[in-house]
Amino acid sequence: MREFWPPMLAYCLIVLFAFPWAGEPALPLAARLALALLPVVPMILVLRACARMILRSDELEQRLALQALAAATVLVGSVSFAIGFVDSARILEVPGSSLLLVLPATIGTWGLSRWWLGRRLRT
Incomplete structure (x- = not known):
């Protein structure tokens, strides 16, 4: 840290x-x-x-981190992709500054996914 x-x-x-x-x-x-x-x-x-x-970290931690990163990437990537199409179709205007939220959203989703995967492993 x-x-x-x-x-x-x-x-x-x-x-x-x-x-x-x-x-x-x-x-x-x-x-x-x-x-x-x-x-x-x-x-x-x-x-x-x-x-x-x-x-x-050990292999289990690495595996959980990779699974969480994959889940975060799929989720945030899919939402960003969908928002891009909605914006391109001029259904909803999305400011370009919203791109600043993609990395924090990915990191936040990664953290939540990692927590959920760790919790699921313990049960």
């Missing part, structure tokens, strides 16, 4: 204090682009920490 929390804290601080400046029209385009992409760097480090934690 020592590998997880520092980049997660950095991500939170960047999203709260640096990212809002990305929409400032007075800044040069390069600066706005850098500010817009800045939260990606610590999030990659967070995901790396999660992957390393899974790789250090």
Whole structure:
């Protein structure tokens, strides 16, 4: 967890204090682009920490993590895909910023799936 929390804290601080400046029209385009992409760097480090934690775990934990990730990917991917078609058909207008929710939704669904699989294993 020592590998997880520092980049997660950095991500939170960047999203709260640096990212809002990305929409400032007075800044040069390069600066706005850098500010817009800045939260990606610590999030990659967070995901790396999660992957390393899974790789250090035993076979059962790895299997449960993989099954949970598969379930999360199928669920969130299917919902995102369906929303894309609804938006393309102009039935419901979905803002592009909703793409920011795909990774957090996948991670959250992964966590819930992992909890459910672990609970199911114990019964």
